[in-house]
Amino acid sequence: MSAFENNPASAVRVQNVYKAFGKRPESMVKRLKDGATREELRSQGTAAVIDASFDVPPGEIFVVMGLSGSGKSTLIRTLNGIQPATSGSVEIFGQDITKVNTRRLRSIRREKISMVFQHFALMPHRTVGQNAAYSLEVRGVNRSEREKRANDALKLVGLGGYGGMRPDELSGGMRQRVGLARALAAETELMLMDEAFSALDPLIRKEMQDQLLELQQDLGKTIVFITHDLNEAMRLGNRIAMMRDGRIVQIGTTEQILNDPANDYVAQFIQDVDRTRVLTAGEIKEPPVALLGAEQGPRAAHRLMRQHQTSALCVVNQSRVLQGVVYEHDIAEGVAAGKETLAGLLKPMPAAREETYLAELMTAASEHAAGLAVIDDAGKLLGVIPRVTLLNAMADPTPTSSVQTIHQEVAA
Amino acid sequence: MMFAGETEGMGIPRVAVGDWIETGFNWARSNLGEVFALMRNGLETLTEDWLETLLTWPDALVLSVIFALLAWMVRDWKLGVLTLVLMVSIIAMDQWDNAMATLALVLVATGVALVIAIPVGVLAAKSDRVSSAVRPIMDLMQTMPALVWLVPVVTLFSIGVPAGVVATLIFCLPPGVRFTELGIRQVDREVVEAGHAFGSTPGQILFRIQLPLAVKTIMAGVNQVIMLALSMAVIAGFVGAGGLGGEVARAIGSLDIALGFEAGLSVVVLAIYLDRVTAAVGDGSGILTKLLRRRRPAPEQVSATEPAGTDVPTVKNA
Ligand SMILES: Nc1ncnc2c1ncn2[C@@H]1O[C@H](COP(=O)(O)OP(=O)(O)O)[C@@H](O)[C@H]1O
Ligand SMILES: [Mg+2]
Numbered sequence: 089m090s091a092f093e094n095n096p097a098s099a100v101r102v103q104n105v106y107k108a109f110g111k112r113p114e115s116m117v118k119r120l121k122d123g124a125t126r127e128e129l130r131s132q133g134t135a136a137v138i139d140a141s142f143d144v145p146p147g148e149i150f151v152v153m154g155l156s157g158s159g160k161s162t163l164i165r166t167l168n169g170i171q172p173a174t175s176g177s178v179e180i181f182g183q184d185i186t187k188v189n190t191r192r193l194r195s196i197r198r199e200k201i202s203m204v205f206q207h208f209a210l211m212p213h214r215t216v217g218q219n220a221a222y223s224l225e226v227r228g229v230n231r232s233e234r235e236k237r238a239n240d241a242l243k244l245v246g247l248g249g250y251g252g253m254r255p256d257e258l259s260g261g262m263r264q265r266v267g268l269a270r271a272l273a274a275e276t277e278l279m280l281m282d283e284a285f286s287a288l289d290p291l292i293r294k295e296m297q298d299q300l301l302e303l304q305q306d307l308g309k310t311i312v313f314i315t316h317d318l319n320e321a322m323r324l325g326n327r328i329a330m331m332r333d334g335r336i337v338q339i340g341t342t343e344q345i346l347n348d349p350a351n352d353y354v355a356q357f358i359q360d361v362d363r364t365r366v367l368t369a370g371e372i373k374e375p376p377v378a379l380l381g382a383e384q385g386p387r388a389a390h391r392l393m394r395q396h397q398t399s400a401l402c403v404v405n406q407s408r409v410l411q412g413v414v415y416e417h418d419i420a421e422g423v424a425a426g427k428e429t430l431a432g433l434l435k436p437m438p439a440a441r442e443e444t445y446l447a448e449l450m451t452a453a454s455e456h457a458a459g460l461a462v463i464d465d466a467g468k469l470l471g472v473i474p475r476v477t478l479l480n481a482m483a484d485p486t487p488t489s490s491v492q493t494i495h496q497e498v499a500a
Numbered sequence: 501m502m503f504a505g506e507t508e509g510m511g512i513p514r515v516a517v518g519d520w521i522e523t524g525f526n527w528a529r530s531n532l533g534e535v536f537a538l539m540r541n542g543l544e545t546l547t548e549d550w551l552e553t554l555l556t557w558p559d560a561l562v563l564s565v566i567f568a569l570l571a572w573m574v575r576d577w578k579l580g581v582l583t584l585v586l587m588v589s590i591i592a593m594d595q596w597d598n599a600m601a602t603l604a605l606v607l608v609a610t611g612v613a614l615v616i617a618i619p620v621g622v623l624a625a626k627s628d629r630v631s632s633a634v635r636p637i638m639d640l641m642q643t644m645p646a647l648v649w650l651v652p653v654v655t656l657f658s659i660g661v662p663a664g665v666v667a668t669l670i671f672c673l674p675p676g677v678r679f680t681e682l683g684i685r686q687v688d689r690e691v692v693e694a695g696h697a698f699g700s701t702p703g704q705i706l707f708r709i710q711l712p713l714a715v716k717t718i719m720a721g722v723n724q725v726i727m728l729a730l731s732m733a734v735i736a737g738f739v740g741a742g743g744l745g746g747e748v749a750r751a752i753g754s755l756d757i758a759l760g761f762e763a764g765l766s767v768v769v770l771a772i773y774l775d776r777v778t779a780a781v782g783d784g785s786g787i788l789t790k791l792l793r794r795r796r797p798a799p800e801q802v803s804a805t806e807p808a809g810t811d812v813p814t815v816k817n818a
Contacts, residue, residue: 170696198699209690213712223698225708274698 098179099278099310100144100167105176107137107162113174121175126333136162138334140176146277149304149311151325152336153318153357159334160314164280167312168201169193180278198227202271206283208263210255216242216266217251223274234273241273242266244303261292268296272303281313285320297323318357322346322366330354343371362447363482369449370442372481373462373471376402382411385429386422389414400458402469403434409467413437413458439463442470446481453478525652536656543608543662551604560596564588567773573788575780582776586769595766601743603770605661605736606729609668613676613725618718621680622706631681638674646671646735654739664733664741672728679721683714719782726774734767744770 108116110133119129126135136159144150152160165171166178169185177184180200185193202223210219218225221238229237235251242248245265255263264284271279285293297320304311315321321328322342330338330345330353338350346363349355378392380401389401399416412434422433438452439461453460459474507514529536555563564587572580590599624631649667657663687710695705711718737745744763751760780786 165693168697170693194699194701196699197697201697203694203697205690205694207688207690209688209694211691211694211709211713222694226698226700226704270694270698280697 097145098143099146099148099181100142100150100312101177101179102143102167103141103177103179105137105140105163105166105173105178106135107159107166107171108174109134109136117175135334137166137173140336142329142336142339144310144312146310147308148326149313149324151313151315151321151328152331153315153321153325153328154331156316158331160316160331161282163331164282164312164314167278167280168197168203198223198274200276201278201280202274202276203280203282204264204267204271204284206286208255208260208267208287210263210266210270212255214255215251216247216253216255216258219255219266220251220269220273222270237275238269238273241269244272245269245299261288261296264288264296268300272307277310279309279311281311283314283316286315286317293320300324318361319365322361330357342366364447364450365445367446367481368442369440369444369446369460369462369473370470372446372477373442373473374477376469376472379404379408379469380414380430381405382430386419386427386433389419389430390423393419402437402458402461402472403430404469408469410437410439410461410463410469413456413461415458437461439467440473441465446478449473449478521652525655529656539666540657540660540662543665544660547604547608547661547665551607552601555600555604556597560591561588563600564591571773571777571780572786574777574786576786579776579780583773586773590766590769593762593766595744595747595762598742598744598747598763599766599770602730602733602745602767605664605668605733605741605743606726606770606774609665609672609729609733610722610726612665613669613673613729614722617673617676617721617725618680621677621718621721622684622710624677624681625684625710634677638677641670642674646732647738650735650739659740661741663739664736664745667736667739668729668732671732672725675721675724675728679724680714680718683717683721684710686717687713716782716784719778723775723778723782726778727771730767730771730774 106117106120107113108120108129110116110129113133116129116132116135120126120135120138126138129135138159140163142150152163154160162171166173167180167185169178173186176186178186180196183196185196188196211222214222217235217238220241221234224234224237239248239251242251242265245268247262247265247269250258250262250266255266258266264287267284271281285296288296300311301324303309313321313324315324322345325342327339327341328345329336330350332353338345338354340348345354346358346361346367349358377398378396378401380389380392380403382403382405392401393399393416401414403411403414405411413436414430414433415435418433418435422430427433437458437460438449438456440449440452440463442462442464449460453473453475457475459472459478461472462470464470558566564584567587568580568584571583590596620634624634646667649670650663653663653667653670657666691713692705692709695709700708733741733743734745734748737743737747737749740746744767747759747763748767750756751763781788
């Protein structure tokens with residue numbers, strides 16, 4: 089048991105969690121399990137979370153996404169028991185918090201879980217430093233120690249030196265940094281973030297997202313992040329759970345959700361997504377049809393092109409580091425001129441890292457017929473993105489009615 | 501005797517509510533006499549022997565200056581000057597000792613009222629059940645005509661200052677409870693949730709989050725409590741509580757217009773002073789609060805630059 093506690097497979101494991109608000113939540117859950125719908129229970133109360141199950145491995149950013157009122161806040165609150173689940177189990181690092189007494193639950197909250205709130209939820213009668221130190225104060229950490237650790241946390245979020253100010257003297261973005269610092273100072277492995285950036289304006293929001301990703305990379309926390317903004321979900325999330333009317337309707341990676349939406353609800357959501365800002369080069373790259381060694385000559389290049397019906401070839405050296413690209417018409421001239429090497433025929437090829445967003449590839453792709461290469465830090469070729477692939481990736485996979493109409497007209 | 505005949509005309513039986521209540525008070529007097537005697541002694545000692553003695557010990561003018569300084573500390577020098585003028589006017593009307601007796605009664609009644617009201621208000625804020633149980637009791641205490649309380653209180657405590665304190669207490673307690681409950685219920689739900697999320701105990705939630713954030717509202721309640729206590733303290737003069745109320749009672753008995761007004765105006769003066777001072781404490785505008793705040797660590801140097809944004813990854817052309 090204790091070994092399992094120390095080394096659990098999941099940071100969070102939620103199994104068949106229900107949460108109902110009403111006079112008799114248990115009987116509502118019973119009816120739900122017997123097949124009643126949320127609407128049928130309207131008169132008795134609200135079924136906020138219905139049969140939710142998911143696993144979050146340590147170190148993952150797990151995003152829960154859905155329209156307002158779909159039960160996201162309630163779901164995340166069952167993870168630390170602020171809203172205890174009516175039924176089902178919630179294991180946090182192997183410990184089922186639905187089965188522990190209040191005292192144990194408090195100590196789990198102190199040691200394992202911290203939370204960031206949509207409207208910051210700072211304590212206005214305390215200074216920024218005292219806010220950041222709150223979790224440590226609750227735990228009984230002595231004053232000098234907690235001031236030091238709160239200060240470190242404030243520095244992490246870029247607010248070093250603001251400790252003596254009051255929350256109402258700060259801008260919204262800075263206040264949420266304090267909220268983040270308060271959670272970081274607790275040094276818990278699990279962080280719950282309920283629409284933490286939703287109240288911020290778009291520029292600040294993007295900055296906070298970047299900062300969160302950076303912090304997560306350094307600190308390796310497990311994060312459950314709630315949002316109603318799919319772009320945000322896809323930027324941050326390793327995996328995304330889509331919620332609708334209390335139920336989780338799909339769980340998957342950004343790609344799975346974009347390319348294979350489980351139902352119309354999800355499909356409708358992703359229609360508005362700017363795919364160029366959530367998909368990355370790594371996610372759409374393809375293996376190159378053929379590769380040309382840098383030491384080979386124009387004749388070999390010509391043969392390869394004919395063989396693979398392509399007008400351009402990537403050129404790599406022995407360790408697969410990208411050297412450039414050769415085009416069919418240059419090669420044809422080289423062969424005609426009787427050249428033995430590729431010298432003078434090699435053209436530069438635009439290359440991107442795997443984590444680059446498609447939006448940033450557009451210009452480069454439009455200028456180069458061969459498309460783009462995807463390389464790693466050492467310059468090694470990982471794959472290519474032909475222009476067609478790029479265009480396809482940007483288009484919505486769900487067939488639109490206008491396209492079908494055209495087909496019909498053509499057929500007729 | 502449940503139904504003593506019929507009521508006029510309607511055929512509805514007469515319900516002897518008054519008799520039942522009287523029976524209840526009589527029972528309390530004969531069975532809990534010891535308890536009431538103890539309370540009586542305690543209140544007498546507190547009000548007359550300690551507080552009134554303390555308030556009348558320094559020279560009237562010296563105490564006036566002290567009151568003025570207090571007003572200056574909690575608000576500004578203007579309130580200080582006003583206080584001095586007001587206090588001197590009481591001295592000039594030769595009502596100082598009576599005013600101090602009344603002030604002592606008001607302070608004791610307020611103190612006891614808050615000791616009861618704040619915990620009850622906290623419980624009412626925590627539990628809807630307590631809240632709905634407490635509400636009708638508060639309504640009863642507050643809307644029952646004040647004079648009606650005097651009779652049973654006298655039967656339990658007999659004529660004198662303790663009876664005055666208790667009658668005052670009953671009348672002034674409700675806003676203390678109501679404002680405390682309101683203040684705590686008004687605290688931002690998310691902030692309390694944050695407290696829970698970081699593993700606070702109920703005590704930590706109450707003392708570190710709810711009460712500090714409710715303090716303004718609670719102070720508005722304290723202000724109301726004091727004002728009600730003052731108005732009731734005058735009525736309590738009729739049951740031998742002395743002070744300005746006693747003078748008013750005497751003036752009515754002897755149809756003395758001059759005495760009545762002098763005592764009445766002194767009450768007004770006390771009311772103005774207590775109101776302004778408690779209101780100022782509530783919104784924390786005076787140098788006293790600033791001095792208290794100064795104790796917190798001063799802000800460290802704030803760096804001039806905003807926290808740096810992160811680099812956006814760019815396409816690298818080979
Ligand atoms: N404390 C509560 N009491 C009663 N109903 C609630 C409570 N909290 C949330 N609900 C209801 O549960 C549903 C889901 O709410 P919530 O979890 O806040 O959704 P979201 O965060 O996705 O907007 C809503 O219909 C809401 O009215
Ligand atoms: Mg919400």
